[in-house]
Amino acid sequence: MSNPAYTAMWEKLNLDIPAHDGLLEVLGKFYGDIYMSQQGRLQGMEYLDFVLSEVHGLRIQELQQAKEQGKKIIGTFCVFVPEEITLAAGAVHVGLCSGADAGTEEAEKLVPRNTCALIKSFIGFKLARLCPFTESCDLVVGETTCDGKKKAYEAFAEHVPMHVMEVPNTKSDAARDLFKTEVLRYMQALQQLTGTAITPQALASGIRAVNAKRRALQRLSALRSADPAPISGRDALLINQVSFYDDPERFTHSINALCDQMEERIARKEGIAPAGTPRLLLSGCPMAVPNWKLPYIMESSGAVIVGEESCIGTRNTRDLVDESQETLDGMIDALVDRYMKIDCACFTPNTERLHNVTAMAQELKADGIVHYALKFCQPYAHEAFKIEKAAREKDIPVLSVETDYSMEDAEQLKTRVEAFVEMVRG
Amino acid sequence: MSNPAYTAMWEKLNLDIPAHDGLLEVLGKFYGDIYMSQQGRLQGMEYLDFVLSEVHGLRIQELQQAKEQGKKIIGTFCVFVPEEITLAAGAVHVGLCSGADAGTEEAEKLVPRNTCALIKSFIGFKLARLCPFTESCDLVVGETTCDGKKKAYEAFAEHVPMHVMEVPNTKSDAARDLFKTEVLRYMQALQQLTGTAITPQALASGIRAVNAKRRALQRLSALRSADPAPISGRDALLINQVSFYDDPERFTHSINALCDQMEERIARKEGIAPAGTPRLLLSGCPMAVPNWKLPYIMESSGAVIVGEESCIGTRNTRDLVDESQETLDGMIDALVDRYMKIDCACFTPNTERLHNVTAMAQELKADGIVHYALKFCQPYAHEAFKIEKAAREKDIPVLSVETDYSMEDAEQLKTRVEAFVEMVRG
Known part of the structure; x- marks a missing residue:
């Protein structure tokens, strides 16, 4: 590459060229x-x-x-930052590097060792000067979805221009009011940064563009209920990962074209793996590029992944923004309603996720669920217990995995995953 | 005991009698x-x-x-639950057991292994039937101050009657509005539980009682600026711990009497340790009974602790509620204003804590700060970096410690603390 x-x-962006190569x-x-x-x-x-x-x-x-x-470049790490508003301000919305060990030693001078790999990664990428996205950003937008990120952004703000959105801990009316205030504050910050007043037309267009992207990903997700599976989980994960980087219109067009091919393949009863291959749902923490370890282990252990219940997956695509609003305030409300539906483990309670995961497993005819929590990610580690229980009640087997970005546990993971695949094969 | x-x-409370003995x-x-x-x-x-x-x-x-x-018994784990309102409803407000390893194996079936000792402890005490406070509770009131507790309360709610208050992540106006809504919701829950309507008179009396308790603890704290130190840190910590258990009026009376004795001792230039003994400020996570390991190690390494910058310490006592309000709404606002001043690491940013810690070290003539984070407590582990930096700028040495309730690291801690005491002795 x-x-x-x-x-x-890259030199102009002040990357560490030999390390980046x-x-x-x-x-x-x-x-x-x-x-x-x-x-x-x-x-x-x-x-x-x-x-x-x-x-x-x-x-x-x-x-x-x-x-x-x-144009201004806006960097983010989380599906709570509304891309609709970024687009409405004529800015570019991109996810930042956070999927590989980089600059870990430097990162641990800013954040505790017991911090999840994703957080250490984005700090490490910055300190080691390895992420051209971060270096291109005019603003990085964080959120308070977990203790780790909430506090890490304080340290990160000493290295990049930051804006932090408060995401509440519950879905009460007062919490929704707070999030609406934060959406408006983000809009204001963007208007100031870009010198552009966001018009109803621009926001409507932003909403349509992001909805179109989500619809393409929903279409892709639904096609995966076919047996044989028309696409590998690795490829589907990659598509979801790229949705955070690429130009939205080009992406939507390409994914719809890909879905056309998938439909043809399904009509021919062809797939990426033979019919009857054990089908697994991957559920839990986000997997940023190039965090492909677990999906690769799963698919090289005789299974095919049929869905990603994750921020880089259906958590980001399941809900659309109502497009019928005509006033700016109506659109903001529609936007807030949509974002407050996200079933992130940052909320208490978050019972809708239990329903969503089991329903998704059933719709995609999954034979089992692999729950993935990043080591030291407390919200998803806690919910792993609940997912296991909810799935057990529907007779869906669950394998709960906790890992990070290192390859040290790859053999051990493979042994566990192979045993699980054998078990669900029945 | x-x-x-x-x-x-205890049998009536369904405690496990042999284990409790x-x-x-x-x-x-x-x-x-x-x-x-x-x-x-x-x-x-x-x-x-x-x-x-x-x-x-x-x-x-x-x-x-x-x-x-x-009367109803209300159990809590955090200084964000307003005791003033509990007292106004004629109920009893108590802290629950969370300072010792108990039922850990059982607790780890409900919460992840990488959870801090305090959380595992309160769940373990419940599952092992060892805490007569928990067993006496009519309602346990949790809060969303950290990921660990926020999510653990979901599991805990299956074992005790729970009410969770949302504490916001910032101190914005919208966040204050949210917390006010939560204070009102707590008040409503208590009125329903007790069948008592909270009157302005009752709330004013609750505010006065809790303010009096905080004033006594403020007085105790201020007296510790004397050299020689009139009281050991262990004893002062115990006093703060007992403030969560005992009857408020009896406690306030006893602590004021103790302060009278301290004043006499200070006038005689007597102390618990000779003048010139290295003076340390303990700062960080709460220490519940019987979590005395680190203070004991510090004071048996030739130092005396002169302050506890902690939830079981000045974080709970520094601010009073304005007593001049006469209407219920005015009092609630005064209460919310006071609670939103708490410099908990759950807030982002939480820069006032940096000021408070260094100011406290200077007022109490501390020679150094020992920062204490419970292992896996992300908010305080993150702030340890900031405290170190803020203290360094004021030439105050900091020793940053991360530990749990086990005794396994006692020797290692002692070696580090002794070296730190020697260093600050200069």
Whole structure:
């Protein structure tokens, strides 16, 4: 993935060029092993391969071009930051690097060792100067969804321009009011940053663009109920990951084209794996690029993943914003209503997630659920107990996994996953 | 501390009698080693010795008598639950057992292993049937101050009657509105539970009672600026711990009497340790009974503790509620204003704590700060970095400690603390 044509751009972004070259090399090899080794992939995945191969290249070049045209780049780590508003302000909304161990030693000087890998990763990427997205940002927007991020953003703010949105702990009326205030405050911050007043037309257009993206991902998700499975879980995860990086319209168009191919394949009763392959639902914490360890282990243990119940998955795509509103305030309310439906483990209680997970497993005809919690992620680790219980009541087997980004536990995980796959095969 | 006279009461509360006898025996021995071994203690500490020796006996008997008179018992784990309102409803407000390893194995079936000792402890005490306070409760009131507690209360609610108050993540106007709604909701829940309408007179009286308790503890805290230190940190911590268990009026009276003795001792230039003994401020996570490990290690390493910057310490006593309000709404606002001043690490940002800690160290003439974070407590572990930095800027040395309730690291801690004491002795 390293490309001398981009080196000048990366130098301008003050990346650590030798370390970044090393990172791209490892990422390229990792991608080759995990992705390019797959047989019978859909042709439309070439778009994803291309996007990923150019994730630090062409896409960053596009961001620089946007900046030259006066556009602002907004970086985020969470599905609670409303992309609709970013687009309405004429800005670009991107997810930031957080899926690989990088600069861990430096990160541990700013945050405790017992912090989840995702948080250490985004701090490490910044301190080690390895993420061209972070370096392109005019504003990084955080949120208070967990103790780890909430407090880490305080340290991060000393290194990047930050705006933190408060996400409440419950879904009470007062909590919804608080979140609406925070959405308005984000809108105000963006208007100030971009010098653009957000009009009802612009917000309506932002809402339609993000809804269209979510609809394409919903379509993809629904097609995966077919047996044989038309697409691997790795590829579907990659699609969800890329949805946070790529241009929304290009992405939506490409995913709809891919879904057309999936429909044809399903009509031919073809799949990525033979009919009857054990089907697993992956549920839990977000998996940022290139955190493909567990999906790869699952799919190389004789199973196929049929859904991702995660922030980088259905948690981000399940709900749409009502498009019938015409006033700015009506749209903001519609937006707040949609975001307050997110079944994040940051809420107490979060019983709707239990329903959503089991319903999703049933709709996608999953034979079992692998629950994934990042080590030291307290909200999802707590909910693992509840998911196990809720699934048990519906006779759905659950394997609960806690891991991080290191490869040290790969063999041990593989042994556990293989045993689980054998068990659900029955 | 075991007493056959109370066995019938404990049986009625469904305690595990043999295990509870064992706990009291260990607690008694531990108390003897750590407390009764001290030389030159103030006479007024006999009250504390008595209260602690009867903490599962006489005090529980009082709670049972209150219940027989129709009073309700409210259990809490956090300084955000307003005792003023509990008292105004004619109910009894008590802290629940959470300071010792108990029922850990059972607790880990409900909450993740990577949960702090305090949370595992309160769940363990319940599951192992060892806490007569928990068993006496008509309602347990939790709060959303950290991910661990927020999610653990969901599991705990299956075992005790729970009410959870939302504490916001920031101190914005919208966050204050949310907390006010929660205070009103708590008031409503209590009125329903007790069948008592809270009058302005009752709330004013509750505010005065809790303010009086806080004033006594403020007086005690201020007297500790004297050198030689008039009281040990262990004893002062015990006083703060007992403030969560004992009858408020009796407590306030006893502590003021103790402060009279402290003043006499200070006038005589006498202390618990010689003048010039290295003085340390203890800062960080709450220490519930019998979590005396670190204070004991500090004071048996040649230092004296002169303050506890903690929820069981000045975080709970620094601010008073304005007593000049006459309407119920005015009082509620005064209450909310006071509680929103708490410098808990749950808030982002929480810069006032940095000021408070360094100011406190200077006022109490501390030679250094020992920052204490419970293992897996993310909010305080994050703030440890900030406290170190803020103190360094004022030339105050900091030792940052992360530990739990086990004794396994006692030797290692002692080595680190001794080296720190030698260093600050200069």
